[in-house]
Amino acid sequence: MTDTTSELASTTTARPGRFREFWSSFSENRGAVIGFYVFIAFLLVAIFAPLLAPYDPxxxxxxxxxxxxxxxxxxxxQFILGTDAVGRDMLSRLIHGARYSFFVGIVVVVxxxxxxIILGLVAGFAPKWLDTLIMRLMDIVxxxxxxxxxxxxVAILGPSLLNAMIAIAIVLQPHYVRLTRASVMSERSKDYVIASRVAGAGRLRQMFITVLPNCLAPIIVQAALSFSSAILDAAALGFLGMGAQPPTPEWGTMLADxxxxxLRAWWVVTLPGIAILITVLAINLMGDGLRDALDPKLKRS
Structure with missing residues (x-):
C-alpha cells in the first residue's frame, strides 16, 4: 500500500515538473514568449469576435x-479604423477575419x-518498395x-474557402510525412521498440502506441510553423480570388477588394496586411521557442 502511494505521488509530481522544465526552456526565448501572448490574444479575439466587433462585418x-x-x-x-469602399467597418471585419484565419489554420493543420503522420508511420514500417513509392510521391508534390x-x-476543385483549405493541406502534408518517417526510422532500432516486438506487440500497436508518442516533439513544432503557413497561403489565395469569396471578411479577400x-485610402490595404504580418510573425516566433524547448539538442547548457 505504501509503495503504491509513493508511486502515485511521484507520478503526480513528475508531470508538473516536466511542464515547468518545458516552460523554463521556452521562456528563455523572449521572442517566443511575446509570440505566445500575441497568439493567445488573437485566439481570444477570434473566439469572442461577435462580442468584440462593434458592427456586423x-x-x-x-x-x-x-x-x-x-x-x-x-x-x-464611430469607425475607429475607418470603413472600406462600401461603408463596412474595418475594425469589425478585421476582428471577424481573425476567426476565419484561425479556423483555416486549425483545419489545415489537422x-x-x-x-x-499516418503515411509517415506506414512508410517507416512498410516494405522497401512501399516506402520508396510513398516518399517518391511526396517528392513529386x-x-x-x-x-x-x-x-x-483550387482551380480544379473550384474557388471557395473549403477547397482552399483542402489544397493547402495537401501541399503541406509531405512535410509531415518526411518528418514522421525520419523520426520512425531513428526510433525503430531502439531497445524499447525491439522489446515490444519481442513481447508480441502487433504492428499497429508498435506504430501508434510505442513509436508515435516519441516522435511527437518535432511534429508539434512543424504543426506550429504550418499554422502560420496555412494563414499566409489562405490569404494569398483569397487575394488572388481563389480562396474565400466576398463579402467574407477574410484578410486576403479584404486585400483583394x-x-x-x-493610393487614396491606405487603411483598407494596410490594416489587413498588418494583421496578417503580426499573426504570422507571432506564430513563427512561438514555433522557434517550441523547437528550442522540445529538442534536447538545442537546449542551452
Missing amino acids: TQQFREATLQPPVWQDGGTW LAATGG LAFPSLLLALVL AREFV
Whole structure:
C-alpha cells in the first residue's frame, strides 16, 4: 500500500515538473514568449469576435464610404479604423477575419498532420518498395512551388474557402510525412521498440502506441510553423480570388477588394496586411521557442 502511494505521488509530481522544465526552456526565448501572448490574444479575439466587433462585418454604411481612421483628419469615433469602399467597418471585419484565419489554420493543420503522420508511420514500417513509392510521391508534390500547386488544386476543385483549405493541406502534408518517417526510422532500432516486438506487440500497436508518442516533439513544432503557413497561403489565395469569396471578411479577400484604393485610402490595404504580418510573425516566433524547448539538442547548457 505504501509503495503504491509513493508511486502515485511521484507520478503526480513528475508531470508538473516536466511542464515547468518545458516552460523554463521556452521562456528563455523572449521572442517566443511575446509570440505566445500575441497568439493567445488573437485566439481570444477570434473566439469572442461577435462580442468584440462593434458592427456586423457585412453591414454597410453608405453615407460613410472610405471613412478614414479616427486619428486622421475626417475620422470619427464611430469607425475607429475607418470603413472600406462600401461603408463596412474595418475594425469589425478585421476582428471577424481573425476567426476565419484561425479556423483555416486549425483545419489545415489537422488535415495535413493526420494524413502526413499516418503515411509517415506506414512508410517507416512498410516494405522497401512501399516506402520508396510513398516518399517518391511526396517528392513529386514538393517539387512544385507550394502556392502554384495550391492554385492548380483550387482551380480544379473550384474557388471557395473549403477547397482552399483542402489544397493547402495537401501541399503541406509531405512535410509531415518526411518528418514522421525520419523520426520512425531513428526510433525503430531502439531497445524499447525491439522489446515490444519481442513481447508480441502487433504492428499497429508498435506504430501508434510505442513509436508515435516519441516522435511527437518535432511534429508539434512543424504543426506550429504550418499554422502560420496555412494563414499566409489562405490569404494569398483569397487575394488572388481563389480562396474565400466576398463579402467574407477574410484578410486576403479584404486585400483583394482594396487593391484599387491603395493610393487614396491606405487603411483598407494596410490594416489587413498588418494583421496578417503580426499573426504570422507571432506564430513563427512561438514555433522557434517550441523547437528550442522540445529538442534536447538545442537546449542551452
